[in-house]
Amino acid sequence: MSSTASSSAVRLPGDPPGGRRAVAVWSIGVAVYFVAVIFRTSLGVAGLDAVERFHINASALSTFSILQLLVYAGMQIPVGLMVDRLGTKRVLTFGVVLFTVGQLGFAFSSSYGMALASRALLGCGDAMTFISVLRLGTRWFPARRGPLVAQLAGLVGMAGNLISTLVLARLLHGVGWEAAFAGSALLGVLVLVLMLLFLKDHPEGHEPPPVPAAHKGAAFVRAQIAASWREPGTRLGLWVHFTTQFPAMVFLLLWGLPFLVEAQGLSRGTAGELLTLVVLSNMVVGLIYGQIVARHHRARLPLALGTVGATAVVWATPIVWPGRSPMWLLLVMCVVLGACGPASMLGFDFARPANPPERQGTGSGIVNMGGFVASMTTLLAVGVLLDATGDNYRVAFSVVFVLQALGVSQILRLRGRAARVERERLVASRVASVHVPV
Template identity: 80%
Template sequence: MLSLPGDPPGGRRAVAVWGIGVAVYFVAVVFRTSLGVAGLDAAARFHVDASALSTFSILQLLVYAGMQIPVGLLVDRLGAKKVLAIGAVLFTAGQLGFAFSSSYGAALASRALLGCGDAMTFISVLRLGARWFPARRGPLVAQLSGLAGMAGNLASTLVLARLLHSVGWTGAFAGSALAGVAVLALLLFLKDHPEGFAPEPLPHQGAAAVRRQIAAAWREPGTRLGMWVHFTTQFPAMVFLLLWGMPFLVQAQGLSRATAGDLLTLVVLSNMAVGLVYGQVIARRHEARLPLALGTAAATACLWALTLAYPGDHAPMWLLVVLCLVLGACGPASMIGFDFARPANPAQRQGTASGITNMGGFIASMTTLFAIGVLLDATGGDYAVAFCTVFVLQALGVGQILRLRGRAARRERERLVASRVETVHVPA
């Protein structure tokens, strides 16, 4: 990818400013995934079954997914700094509320508030990356943003799990909420864009103009392809890390909680390593986007099939390790969705398009979380049946990707040719 006229220069200041946004996203993911290591504790604290336990994460993701298009519009209108500040206030309040909740209803309300704040972070970070770095750095910056989120997942797995067993529920969740206060202070130093690269201010928009902006983003095949790539690749790891990985490894595979925690950590470490590789590959070979996404989906389906169908009561440790390594590639593969949506939309529609794309994986995760909880209750805890939901959602997503890939490729070529013609006619 070549630099385009008007590209921001990047550099150390860009890294510092973008790093502030990444820090907010890091804390949001710590809070989002905190239930993944506390699922069994939450079931005991609130006296709930598997379906009710899954409702925590489903509600959080429902709020997150439902907020994506409004957040995208807000980012396009207000800029990343203001939206990140609102998000940080909301997810910190949600984490504090969860710490002191003594009833199931209060805990649900706290997770919904947390999901609302969490929803405002990632799209804002993507916008910061687009404003501060040249376009050719886009794939790598997006992957690094996702990597920071997985670092938050790792912190949740390593730190919060230990806090739960040392200081208890309230101490662990209330103590972690202090990180939200810290990133709010950091936001004082954030700028939406470099000097001289301010975007054109958007005129006042009524409801009709907002609908037109959403419709224009949706009409682009690249936006829809990006959404389905995100849908197909993100949810297997999200469901595993967010809620059902720990119960599956402990109850279905007979592992200790410590060993299960190590395997969850392995998913996160694999994600961080694969994210660096995928970002570099796509930055150099843009045509590798779809093969990487489809290859990751196929590998995930194969490993889940082997694990669930393995003869005997438990899958061997080597197979569980390989499964976790492959699940680690799901997050980086989902980031490829933004690399389809970004070039398909002009700058003033980037937030909206990113919001549509980001909805995909969270809708799939929410659906799978609910289906697994219902099937576990219906089958008396048969994880092999419950986790077959993964194959259904992946088949739906792959079908849509194959349907849209040709149209998206043709449209992207047309835009590339048009941008080259425009570049040739830029006056000296």
């Protein structure tokens, strides 16, 4: 068998046809995710402003993002179950309403406590978007398109990060805190209208089977989660997501701008341009990774581990470099960090073939917890260490290596078992496709 053969290249019985209508419907769902990412990352360009507005220190600032990610991570499995049971449109509707109200509340927060509550509400709505978009892709596109469709969704999400970095940052310093955040909340209203008018859960003729009466209640929910967790591919996907995503997330979501300004002595404008470079790199690498995995399914793990290794090198170099790092080094760091998001998407490519259609949302929810748990842990640790060491970024940023080591050890432990189970299922699916009655 050639290296280009993969489970994603097999047209399974009952695959949706894809096509222009699939692209149009899927694009509406992705637009919702695009807006959610703008709201999620808006604090990354407003961190120093938030310190002045709410009179807080580094630990309190990190609490904003930690609480938001805590809610996001905690919601992943419940959201996965909701998507499996209620469908994409209903869950996305709940999500848009929540994250729009959260962004609007953050705009007019007059106290630290009110701002925290708003970010928690935003995180709850944000949690409902990405898994829903992944499910929308599996309902509208053939399975062989899965890796590329997922990477494209991630790419559009990073475009939302780009809007935060380029547009919201300028609005913030041009029209002020309240006008910038309240104005951005109008995007949530826009995508809500588009979704209610045009979004459909699945194409005609591809309705999922009705949920059996036995598939209800707490017992079934526990069984659904347990069945997905027992799959080595689900757990491997979680640890791939855990290990690859969080360095760039921590850098973009909160600590990148303060590190570049306070530790590296750059202006805010130059630091913002470097954050933009991370986002642009992410978008380019996402397209490359999606194409590679669609053609060479076995490249998933080498790409993930290679990204982790490269990230560790570029993260360590500014830490050990005497004095402030040269600009070329910071440029390389930001380009490499751009690969973290696309690499984290590979986690879903391990979980997708491991779970049947009725468990896709649950499996994706488990995987999606990984990177956000790692990000949340690192955000907290960096904030605490900065306060404890008098803003020593060399010490604070070293915590990244601890989580990378943990994640790599789990990936290496699970990779053989997951590959064996996936091969067995690939053979079974090919046999089933050969014997489908005409």
